[in-house]
Amino acid sequence: MNAGAHDGRQQDPRPGPVPARARIEDVAAAAGVSMKTVSRVLNNEPGVREATRLRVREAVAALNYRPDPSARSLAGNRSYLVALLYDNPSPNYLMEVVTGVVDACEAHHYGMVMQPVAHRAPGCVEAVDALLSGARLDGLILTPPLTDSDALLDRLDQRGIPFACISPYKREGRIGVTLDEHDAVCELVAHLVALGHRRIGHVRGHPDHGASEWRLAGYRTALRRAGLRYDPELVVPGEFSFDSGLESGRRLLSLQPRPTAIFAANDDMAAGVMRAASEMGLRVPAEVSVCGFDNTPIAKHIFPQLTTVQQPTRDMAQVATMQLLAAIRDRGAGSMVHMPYALQLRDSTGPAPPD
Amino acid sequence: MNAGAHDGRQQDPRPGPVPARARIEDVAAAAGVSMKTVSRVLNNEPGVREATRLRVREAVAALNYRPDPSARSLAGNRSYLVALLYDNPSPNYLMEVVTGVVDACEAHHYGMVMQPVAHRAPGCVEAVDALLSGARLDGLILTPPLTDSDALLDRLDQRGIPFACISPYKREGRIGVTLDEHDAVCELVAHLVALGHRRIGHVRGHPDHGASEWRLAGYRTALRRAGLRYDPELVVPGEFSFDSGLESGRRLLSLQPRPTAIFAANDDMAAGVMRAASEMGLRVPAEVSVCGFDNTPIAKHIFPQLTTVQQPTRDMAQVATMQLLAAIRDRGAGSMVHMPYALQLRDSTGPAPPD
């Protein structure tokens, strides 16, 4: 059970295979200061003369000293660990998020643990509660659709743990990061309108995601601004999955008259719509234009390449994490940051076919 | 800096908003036993009468007691944390791995931290070394290509930290999980041969991945068994990416005479090959058959759907993690487990075209 690298204080003169990890006490002795001063230097606290600071740093380097996270955690009442809570989003999206979060964490010597959370499951809130009790976490990052679960957010507020939301539906009073999805979709659909499209279908996102609402709202705004009537028949449900896009695509493309363009609420579904078009012998974009949202890799891997909205997911995750770390450092810090989007016009959209 | 939920030992009679987390001492008092006995029960150690055990468990439940991981870690010299080391694999693959690892971890009350490692970077081994010093990790999970970096593996051995490998090239003396990729590819290529193909191209995997070797070897074995000559011209490099598949596909399909079938070392590259075929006006599978490896989602999302090898990545990750946890529990435990594969025959492969 015990690794044995333990009792070897100073009774072993030979350069044994186990260099007996230096402790803060050793560093203090080597630098000729007190433990607390070493601690101050390590944590970049003020109140240490520059010369002393340097001497301590040298001793740290010489002894190859690394503070023990467990001890730090126990004494300092924090873990240097944040958790990424997620619920079954697309792998591409989640990996972008992971990369962004980890990047930000590394810079601040934080670790990130992955924590799946089934937001529809009955005991979801309790499960998160147990997690918070069972692991010393300094903060949480939430991804959609967890960002839109009021029960969960309320509980987290109640427990007082700092958390950041990536792309939540409600932004007020939260910290994290958002992108103006309404405006982005609005521009995208306006682009379709400019190409001459008048019957524009929409495959909605997963009903649990606030993003689905924003995207639908953007679609409606664009129609209204273009003086087009909102036709409920042209709006069909989806779940952000390829298969749901395929099914909804079949449905939309069977309507009479057929829509000449379809905006799917994400790229996976847009790919499904394109497959539906292909099944029905419809050419994209000659007979039907298709566009998506997110600019995931699939957008470039399908043919023709997909017109979509570029969302800087990785940067968003990084920014959200920085906000979280700020809030961990001092409660009250951290805010909701807005990120820019960019239309990616590619080959899946083109002029509306003549009547 | 201080949350304030701290000093409230027992001087606050009202049911305040901060229930002052129970400590092991409280549980001991409630159960009428010593702290050590509680500890024994919590860690499932022997030497406690069944009745006592029950009483303790009741007290734990009543007080909603959760041991503090930091304290446990400090005193017990372990962290209940493992890290997943990865280097830029495909998001789909990695997320499957994450899911499997997390599943196995949850069951054993372990947490998993994500740790990207740039295996080509100069200071890679040192970076991992620093990681091991800076975070108390009980063990590591390695994914390809880290599993094939001798420098890294040697250092880990030297530090004596337990680790499990997922799909390493060399299996002897390691713990983890593998799949017989050689045999799988052999069967896949034999399937092409059975369809009448005689000129079969191969897009290789990333040169740093041992899997690329196994897959090439399987290809060669299948050719040999079929009495076909190995033609180096038909084997082109790749990097496991869509783009590399596209490029290599163009190259292979420009050869005269053209191969009638192409085995790409993974699905992403196979999708690239199919795109190359489509660019050149070649129909799949009528004029050229294409197959891949992994059975990632893209295999079903492209048209026609891809013939490939199903690899139970999630289960593999889970099994590897269980082996790791066993090795953590007692050094010497844990082994290399072989997992089954299954051919997925779909629409991208068909009879060889007549000459």
Place this chain on the structure above:
DNA sequence: CTGTTAGCGCCTTCAG
């Protein structure tokens, strides 16, 4: 600006 003194909450040893 710096040092001293007490724990953080648990586990380990050794005694009963």
Place this chain on the structure above:
DNA sequence: CTGAAGGCGCTAACAG
């Protein structure tokens, strides 16, 4: 089978 004492390595509070 059970308990009491001590320490894991660090930081918070308070002195100086």
